Amino acid sequence: MTDQTMVEEVIVEETVLPETVVTAKAEEKIYELPKYNESATRHFDLLDTKLDIKFDWANQYVIGKANITSTPLFYAQSKMMLDAVGFDIKEIKVNNRIATYDYDGIDITINLDREYKRGEKVNVYIDYIAKPNEAPIGGSAAITSDKGLFFINPLGEEANKPMQIWTQGETESNSKWFPTFDKPNERTTQEISLTVQDKYKTLSNGKKVSSNKNSDGTRTDVWKQTKPHAPYLFFVGVGDFAEVEDSWNGMPLTYMVEHKYKEHAKEIFDHTPEMLSFFSEKLEYPYPWDKYSQVIMRDYVSGAMENTSAVIFGEFVQKTGRELIDNDNDYIVAHEMMHHWFGDLVTCESWANLTLNEGFANYSEYLWAEHHDGAEAADFHRVNELRGYLGSARQQGTHPLIHFGYDDKEEMFDAHSYNKGGLILHMLRNIIGDEAFFAGCNKYLKDNEYTAVEADELRIAMEDITGMDFNWFWDQWFFAAGHPELEVTHTYDAADKTLILDVIQKHEPTNEIPAIFVLPMAIDLYDSNGTLSTFNVTVNNRNQSLVLENVTSAPSAVVMDGTASILMTIDHAKTEAEL
């Protein structure tokens, strides 16, 4: 916003100046800082959030009491600002004493009773009514509304539609139903008391620690999570579900579906226990949360969401056994599960870094397919992901994967953060090998568990494990934009027994797209008997001749990057003999 305003002011000034001056001015080069969406500045470290919540279905209100404990992150503070969008605030107390505050409908600025120093805890109590249905609505292609909390069929007027409540926090929408520091680099433990009519079931993060019937026909369920997570991962779900129990290593798993799908619940969420084992073992980091619940809700605004230990899915996954044979839910189940390490345990510091969540979740689909269905099925899926990225790059252009210059944070949910993010992890794995790749993932998780991360933290973990320098890889794939477009021709020299490949990187370089990508890759040669020999080369020039030696006969086929592992396009002319 600041940049835009400054540009407009300059233009207005110039139009009122005499013509000659305008001409002179127009020749001057104007320098501007590039657009930069910084990570949120943290004044406080949020420690614990306790919420006591009831619902007014008729008005679609959340009647809440919040108890928030925090401490100044470093610098002493005498005011506290919390995100709280569209609330009626009844009362605020600081350490049990009535406090004064300013509220503009978006942020509450609370006057603390004194200055608090780092390490000193301050408790803020807020009695409020949230009106998520009355706040202005935004959203994105991936998450079509940012209301935060949704009442489905609240008056029970729609036939054949259950009455439900569910929340969608990502990106910064949970502050439409509880006050918090609604940024991904914040983190808090939580306890949520949900009072609902006794006929409804509830779901939230962590463990259900109590459930008590009240005299007025309601019931209060208390959900508690003692490990901290980001505010956007808080979840509340209310509805009449069939709840099917399962378990993994003694940890409860629940599948919550509509009653008529009860007998299909385990098949809908097929392989959940196997996937928990697979990812825990692959990462050598056991699933870190209290439970794993998966719930299907009506009119959900996205595909699914990795709310910590309480994953919500849209009703499109709700199918019968026969439908599931042709079209199972493995990819989306794996994707949300992998987020419990990449997203929930380590969390992108800002939305510019979203690929640190989504790239890994996207790649988990490949990993599960490779494990369960074999390399061929996994590669088929991966090539589809590559096509998805290339298609979007053609139509919408490219941007750096770590995209500090976005216009709207919701734009980050695109084929870059997801597809490209997953594809470059696959490239990295090919370069350093399986053992190093997963050891690097493990180090990254352990070094950064329960904190927010930037892309360099992943690089440092990979460098520490392998002893290699990866600035070149991070610079070209994470921080630059685009991908190489190669044009290749080859000739065989029978006298020298060499194969010469002429390789041109023909993509258009820009300020963001490098002229030269560094591309370690395999070249496969097949002789007339179909015997394969593989040569490892590095393409690292704009225009380059690669000479492969000891090629004893003219190959019948020459294939660069035969496994299509590199994020690029390749235009490789065949020789006349090969045609």
Ligand SMILES: [Zn+2]
């Ligand atoms: Zn995801």
